[in-house]
Amino acid sequence: MLHVGCHLSSAKGYEAMGKVALSIGANTFQFFTRNPRGSKAKAIDEQDISRFLKLAGDNGFGILLAHAPYTLNPCSADPKVTRFAAQVLQEDLALMEYLPGSLYNFHPGSHVGQGVEKGIELVAAQLNDVLSSGQTTTVLLETMSGKGSEIGKTFEELAAIIERVELKEKLGVCLDTCHVYSAGYDLVNRLDGVLEHFDSVLGLERLRAIHLNDSMTPFASFKDRHETIGKGSLGEQAFINLINHPVLRELPFFLETPRDDAGHGQEIAWLKEHYRA
Template identity: 65%
Template sequence: MLKIGCHLSCAKGFLAMGKEAVKIGANTFQFFTRNPRGGKAKDLDQQDIAAYLALAEEHGFFPALAHAPYTLNACAAEERIREFARQTMQDDLRRLEYLPGSMYNFHPGSHVKQGPEKGIELIAAQLNELLQPTQSTTVLLETMAGKGSEVGRNFEELRAILDRVELSDKMGVCLDTCHVSDSGYDLVHRLDEVLDTFDQVIGLSRLRAVHLNDSMNPVGSHKDRHQKLGEGTIGLDALRCIINHPSLRSLPFYLETPNDLEGYAREIALMKSLYRDQQNCSE
């Protein structure tokens, strides 16, 4: 079974997101923990969470993926921005314990002229401060496109963060297909080679989720502009190979394409139809 969902708005609560997921044929979904530009999260509604968990069990949902706000920057040059990141992540992880077994994805951040080494040091320090041995949530570093001073522009930078995290069993990686392509990894012609490199540098056991997106820009562009599936430079053939690859096909896939719910429903149906295709993509 293909584990696939999309990004849904949490404004109406978890039960509403669960019902939307069912409506569009998804069996998981991603949501922002709060406004993607930052701010205070909504108060938890215990009844809403309980109703969602019952719905998720009824429909066989796979764990949801929570996404931190884009403004979370654990390696910012300014202390006040790093403190916002610390408080936000701490609050998010506390709240996610009400959704046992969830995953929490965040962009590593931008070092802002401090250099990637300093950025890596600051990110790992925050994770070491906040991760708890008893938490059920797995925290994911997202692969980045490499624009500006982003940390996570290649697999080596993510590995450097992971190497510094003490509770490494609480950590994983989310591979974004648009970001990875834009950062210079050729998913269209060298998918096996890219995954072999990921395995050698990070380890495929660390890969816990995939953001399934096409890209508006060519490989190595460092632009980070998502496109609808099959309408970008990655293309439908490569995306079919990605969801069917032996190293990836059991992972959950989350769409972040520029779509409304109807568009997501079409893409989910399309990916489900392609998931049955077991053709050898390396040929």
């Protein structure tokens, strides 16, 4: 079964997100744990979560993906920023236990002049501080496009973070198609080769989710500019290949394209049409 969804607003709660997902043909979704540009998490409504979990179970939802706020930078040179990142990660992982067995995705951050090695060390140190053996959530490092001083533009950088983390079993990777294509991994012409390289560096068992995004910019542009599926430099056939690849087809796919809910519904319908059951 194709498990596909998009990013939904959590402002009205989990049950509301579940109903929106169903209305546009989705059977999973991604959401922010808090305002993507802010710091305050929404209070937990256990009744709302209980209603959502029933809705999800009744409708065969796939695994959910939560996304950390964009302001999170665990490898900043500013101690205030790293303390904020640690606080957010701790609070969010506590929240995620109300949705057991889900995924939590974050951008590794930017080293802002400290160098890649130092950035990797700082990200790993934060993860060692916040991960716990009892948590049911898998924390995903997102592949990045390589703009500026971002960490995570190569599979090797993500592997270096994971290598330094004690509870490695709590970690996975979210592959963003726009980001990796912009970072120089040719998903259009060498999909098998990219996946083989991922396997050799990280292990395919680490790949837990896919962000499905076309790119406004060309291959190896090192830019982060998402585009509607089939309207960018990857093109329609690349996404048909991605969702049907034997290594990827059972993973959850999440759209982050510049569309509203109705537009995402159109993309979901197109993906379902081209998925080979």
